[in-house]
Amino acid sequence: MTPPSPRSVDELAREYDRRRARFGAEADALNARSLRIGNLRGVSFVVGGGGLAYAAFGAGGVPAVALGIAGLVAFFALVVRHGRVIEAEEHKRRWARVNEHGHARCTDGWRGLPITGEDLRPDRHPYADDLDLFGRGSLFQRISVAHTRYGQRTLADWLLQRAPRDELAERQDAVRNLAPQLEFRQALEAEGLAIVERRGKQPGVIDIGPGPDPEPLLRWAESPTRLRDRKLLIAAAWLLPPCTVAGLVAAFGFGQPMWWWGFPLVVQIALLASVGKITQEAFVAVSYTEGAFLRYGAMLALVEKLETTSAWVTSRQQRLLSEGDAPSGGSRSTKLLPSESMRLFRSRVGWFDLRHNGMVHPFVNALLLWDLHCTLALERWKAHSGRNARSWFAVLGEMEAISSLAGLAHDEPSFCLPxxxxxxxxxxxxxxxxxxxxxxxxxxxxxxxxxxxxxxxxxxxxxxxxxxxxxxxxxxxxxxxxxxxxxxxxxxxxxxxxxxxxxxxxxxxxxxxxxxxxxxxxxxxxxxxxxxxxxxxxxxxxxxxxxxxxxxxxxxxxxxxxxxxxxxxxxxxxxxxxxxxxxxxxxxxxxxxxxxxxxxxxxxxxxxxxxxxxxxxxxxxxxxxxxxxxxxxxxx
Structure with missing residues (x-):
């Protein structure tokens, strides 16, 4: 349940400061836990590696093997756990930073906020420069909590052109509804912040930049599929790798001729060469933005789950829900939510990460047609969700823009809706x-x-x-x-x-x-x-x-x-x-x-x-x- 808004700007500033301190303390506690887990990782790796080495070169026998396996299992479990703790710490740091920014807006320190909107300043606009809408010390810098490019562009467009009267009435109702919902607005801002954060030059320093441009991915998502309808190619992609693997087993395990695996392998290499340009284009389109897209999924989930009485917000939620998609290979009566579709996209793009391993990828790709299968999986996602992705981004942009206006209403209790x-x-x-x-x-x-x-x-x-x-x-x-x-x-x-x-x-x-x-x-x-x-x-x-x-x-x-x-x-x-x-x-x-x-x-x-x-x-x-x-x- 959302707590009532404080009544004065000074009370708001103190509340933001308390929240910043609380999230900062939670992040520090997670950092201490991360250090402990890091030390245990090192110990478990030494135990595991030492146990196996003792079993292999000494007289440790079965107990040494068991100790080594247990140590390595513990190591990999701690690696997974460590990653989750680090992610949780970063999440708390972002919440602390969001409240630090809220405190700055209430204490006249907002001119130091990193997002100024300078790049959104239009040329020869009827009033933008005269009214200080963009740049250092501007209205945009004061009110914007938008971090995605769509959110910043949407807020800028709203400041630059008047909306129809009926739309303004609905936006006012949305502002009135969202102003007291501090948890939702800060959660949306924190997830957006994760998209634009980057490591600074100094240790422990986080810079906030413009964030990745989703346009290359959206253009790829909206383009026609090029492999998905080639039935013979798909059949070959599924049949050839098992034949090649079976031929390898037969040749090296049972003395069969080398061509048992050599011939299908040559065919696979030729197949990869024929589709190499298409798989490369897909990899370039999705690999740069994959990490950021994971955060877009979290932002979409927040909007999907938001409980609201605002007709304006409800209409955006309905746009998301009406544009959900059936999962690939699943029932068409069961639609994926946009956030679920983005998680599916994330998992499929993750398969492409193997291309970053220059030593392993060439062999796995030749043997299993790895790039071809990754591209086919992405094209299945594209066929079902790609046409809707731009609309999802537009909804997120509008939600960031309305959240900015609602934040202003929350932070300035003396302001009114005209x-x-x-x-x-x-x-x-x-x-x-x-x-x-x-x-x-x-x-x-x-x-x-x-x-x-x-x-x-x-x-x-x-x-x-x-x-x-x-x-x-x-x-x-x-x-x-x-x-x-x-x-x-x-x-x-x-x-x-x-x-x-x-x-x-x-x-x-x-x-x-x-x-x-x-x-x-x-x-x-x-x-x-x-x-x-x-x-x-x-x-x-x-x-x-x-x-x-x-x-x-x-x-x-x-x-x-x-x-x-x-x-x-x-x-x-x-x-x-x-x-x-x-x-x-x-x-x-x-x-x-x-x-x-x-x-x-x-x-x-x-x-x-x-x-x-x-x-x-x-x-x-x-x-x-x-x-x-x-x-x-x-x-x-």
Whole structure:
């Protein structure tokens, strides 16, 4: 039974720390047991080898043989046991690491987490860079518990594009259902972590990398079988090896001619040569990812067994169950679960491991047609399960993505699931109470209210440098991103309609591309204006419009952009520290509400409370900031 979620971020952090310590202690105990078993392995091998050697070269007789056999039996039993203990220790270490990461998310240490999503950053997206969705210090780094490539890609896609309203409602229900299920979410994360872990350069150090790419295997799994329907080949594969072995026994045991085994052996070698390219392609496709695929099976089993009331999760479980397959050679009425199918795949790929033994494999392969039988076994798996594997991976990716959003809801008890408005009933709008930025720790986060902002209206926010204008814009934008992904938002209450988010907050020039700062901003503004032609209301978030040009042209251009967006039915927020932009035309004044941030100066120290107030600001702070850093500029 899942324990109730703690009520505060500090309590959550302490709970994660307790769990990390508990799993770490269990891992240390297993490590001590592993060392003891390792020592016993050595002793049993010496006893076994010594006993047999004494029997062979001394006068030990039957007692020495018995001692030697007992020692070797104990050795091999301890080898199996040792492997299980090592695996259990690694499993506990992963659980400890998962809780260490959870603690980091609750204590503002998440910027050191290894998965940043930098490789998922898109080019020229309407808001990804402005809202810090990917990279170091990003929203993705803060919330992602996805470790498979499918999971990370799915979460990134959810952050980059709005889902339909019905789908968002189902995701919200799934988040609400999964948020308190800490054991399931951490088990899924721990199994995913096993896929991407690798030994670091320093002893005892574990690095987290991108993990194996399943695409080569999936392409092989979806490709047609090439040997399975060749009945004569299959018959030869089963008949020739027994004939060759029988010929060897007859020739060396009973003095029969050498061709009794030589002829079928030559035929087998020729057969291997004829299918060598096919068996090699199969080996290359499956050998690299086999170890990781074992973990995918464990992740699938967790999803299959999850007890849930969420329709969204249930539909994913039904997709898995409906795509199960009959085991090869078994009754078609008995389906294998995807996790069982993956275990079957693991065992069949394990047969191919013999190819890594360059001394033994050539002889066994020639004598038993080893590669051919391994490939036939894999093709049987491919015929029954290969066409479904990609869908299984997609389900796991969605479960990792929804688990990331549920984890955010669990770790931030003050966040809410926003109300998703029906535009046809209420018209497009956005409003929020207690809105803050999710990447700021609760101890430093300042929240503000956003009064209802309908289509065709805007909020003009003025304020001095460093007063909080850009952070407020990003708070609104990030809340929309999370809401349109189906997740919780950093607010006590929020309601919004489906809309397209367009931003111009962070503008970068490009020396290589020959693009100036001003031209880059103009391109971003044009993209926001053009988005209004797509038939979906546009929420614009614009920071310091056209600040790269002179004051006169800036004011003309900024007023035109704002007016054009409102004329096209867009709605949003514009920030500026240029108080001249507050002098709008009467037509715009009817559609624009003004608010401001301000600073306080006491004892030559400038402070900010980051609270949004009604009306325009009346003074700036640029000259005062210059004085504070040591530049002796006059204030008048």
């Amino acid at each position: 109300e998703l408005l029906d535009e046809s009933e209420t018209g497009a709008r956005i409003e929020a109470v207690g809105l803050g930025h999710p990447l700021l720790h609760a101890s430093r986060r300042v929240t503000n209210d956003l009064e209802a902002l309908p289509t065709g209206h805007a909020l003009l926010v003025t304020g001095s440098n460093m007063s909080g204008k850009s952070t407020f814009l990003r708070s609104v934008g990030t809340a929309c991103v999370l809401a349109f992904a189906g997740g919780p938002v950093c607010a006590r209450r929020m309601a919004l309609s489906p809309c397209h988010v367009g931003t111009s907050i962070r503008v970068s020039d490009s020396l290589a591309g020959g693009v100036s700062h001003f031209y880059a901003e103009v391109e971003k503004l044009k993209a926001v204006v053009d988005a209004t032609d797509q038939g979906v209301p546009v929420l614009f978030l614009l920071d310091e419009i056209l600040h790269g040009t002179n004051s006169r042209e800036r004011q003309i251009g900024a007023r035109w952009v704002l007016g054009e967006l409102l004329r096209r039915g867009a709605f949003g927020i514009v920030t500026t520290h240029d108080m001249e932009l507050c002098r709008l035309t009467p037509e715009l004044m009817d559609r624009v509400r003004q608010a401001h941030f301000r600073e306080s100066v006491q004892n030559e120290q400038m402070t900010f409370d980051y609270k949004l107030r009604e009306g325009p600001v009346h003074a700036g702070n640029a000259l005062r900031l210059m004085q504070l850093v040591g530049l002796d500029v006059p204030l008048d």
